[in-house]
Amino acid sequence: MERSILHLDMDAFYASVEQLDNPHLKGKPVIVGGSGDRSVVSTCSYEARQYGVHSAMPVFMAKKKCPQGIFLPARHKRYEEVSREIFGIFNQFTPLVEPLSIDEAFLDVTNHRLPPAVIAAELKERVLKDTGLTVSVGISYNKFLSKIASSWNKPDGLFTITPDMMPRILFPLKVDRVYGIGNKAAKKLNSLGIYHIRDLFALDRRRMEELFGKQGGEIYHRIRGIDNRPVISSRDVKSVGRETTLDRDTRDKSFIRKLLFEFCKEISMTLDQKNFYGKTVTVKLKTSSFRTMTRSKTLEGYIKDIHEIYEVADRIIRDIELKEDLRLIGVSVSNLTQHPVEQVSMFEDREYKKKKEIDRLVLDINRKLGDDILKFGIEL
Numbered sequence: 001m002e003r004s005i006l007h008l009d010m011d012a013f014y015a016s017v018e019q020l021d022n023p024h025l026k027g028k029p030v031i032v033g034g035s036g037d038r039s040v041v042s043t044c045s046y047e048a049r050q051y052g053v054h055s056a057m058p059v060f061m062a063k064k065k066c067p068q069g070i071f072l073p074a075r076h077k078r079y080e081e082v083s084r085e086i087f088g089i090f091n092q093f094t095p096l097v098e099p100l101s102i103d104e105a106f107l108d109v110t111n112h113r114l115p116p117a118v119i120a121a122e123l124k125e126r127v128l129k130d131t132g133l134t135v136s137v138g139i140s141y142n143k144f145l146s147k148i149a150s151s152w153n154k155p156d157g158l159f160t161i162t163p164d165m166m167p168r169i170l171f172p173l174k175v176d177r178v179y180g181i182g183n184k185a186a187k188k189l190n191s192l193g194i195y196h197i198r199d200l201f202a203l204d205r206r207r208m209e210e211l212f213g214k215q216g217g218e219i220y221h222r223i224r225g226i227d228n229r230p231v232i233s234s235r236d237v238k239s240v241g242r243e244t245t246l247d248r249d250t251r252d253k254s255f256i257r258k259l260l261f262e263f264c265k266e267i268s269m270t271l272d273q274k275n276f277y278g279k280t281v282t283v284k285l286k287t288s289s290f291r292t293m294t295r296s297k298t299l300e301g302y303i304k305d306i307h308e309i310y311e312v313a314d315r316i317i318r319d320i321e322l323k324e325d326l327r328l329i330g331v332s333v334s335n336l337t338q339h340p341v342e343q344v345s346m347f348e349d350r351e352y353k354k355k356k357e358i359d360r361l362v363l364d365i366n367r368k369l370g371d372d373i374l375k376f377g378i379e380l
């Protein structure tokens with residue numbers, strides 16, 4: 001059965017919240033970012049985008065492009081508050097809400113009593129009425145296409161991609177719009193003269209696999225409108241983890257720790273993307289003789305910062321005496337929440353620094369309490 005997937009993405013989220021709270025900023029080029037000239041733009045209003053300002057641009061450059069811009073520091077606590085409110089609205093339409101970031105979600109409305117276009121219109125109206133903000137909505141039969149649809153006529157957009165529009169609607173889009181093609185891959189493709197999905201479409205499956213490895217097949221299908229990834233509601237996400245079977249068995253702790261750091265980096269990025277925080281860090285090891293060991297540590301507070309996750313994973317691994325080589329290593333973060341009671345505000349604002357200090361203290365205390373908190377389990 002064909003699915004009905006909505007993708008919702010708030011328009012110029014941080015900047016729109018600033019305009020909402022300070023109505024005299026409405027219609028003006030508002031740029032939200034770090035305070036120093038060396039920091040980067042988090043986002044900017046559509047008025048500022050006309051001057052070529054965009055997310056991740058250094059602030060000094062944004063000032064050059066748009067000297068009349070109104071530069072504001074980020075107020076993460078406030079954005080988290082609005083985020084909670086909009087997700088509350090999404091959840092009233094269906095429990096199948098998959099958060100992608102602070103202002104973005106997929107909704108699976110396949111079995112909803114109302115048609116998707118009606119739900120989308122009602123959602124837009126509710127968000128505007130309850131929060132004063134606009135959201136762009138994309139409707140399609142899979143995740144990839146609904147995300148493309150939501151960006152089609154932003155801001156305040158509503159657009160549907162139906163199967164008969166495929167694949168031509170994708171042809172003029174740049175290759176980096178395809179889920180699975182990041183900046184690096186896009187640069188590689190550009191160097192081969194492949195700029196648009198139209199060019200990508202000309203490649204056969206074998207060539208795609210040569211270029212993208214295992215993911216090549218998925219990308220080949222995705223640009224042909226096939227994407228079977230399910231919408232996974234935040235309630236169903238129990239943990240975020242990475243693990244790998246090693247090319248060669250080893251008990252070299254410095255190698256193991258390096259690998260764990262890489263995993264923690266990826267986990268932290270995923271947590272950040274999905275706007276999750278976790279409380280429990282688990283390290284999983286499998287020895288050459290196929291014995292599996294898992295060790296977990298549960299903290300008092302929620303974390304998602306790479307260094308904090310690694311600090312716990314590293315502490316666990318340091319305490320393990322390896323009598324055998326390992327064939328598999330993994331780490332995961334569980335006990336997840338999207339909204340920890342003590343709200344974390346990110347980056348440079350004061351609350352965040354305070355919160356980090358508290359988290360460090362908690363880590364320290366946990367470390368002193370040591371193995372009381374360290375749970376130990378062995379599975380076969």
Ligand code: TTP
Nearest residue numbers: 009010011012013014015042043055056103154
């Ligand atoms: P986005 O949804 O990517 O951007 P946006 O909502 O500002 O604008 P639009 O969707 O209309 O294109 O990101 C949501 C928020 O996340 C954004 O308001 C600020 C923050 N953010 C950053 O802090 N840094 C970034 O590089 C990006 C892309 C977003």
Ligand code: MG
Nearest residue numbers: 009010011103
């Ligand atoms: Mg947005």
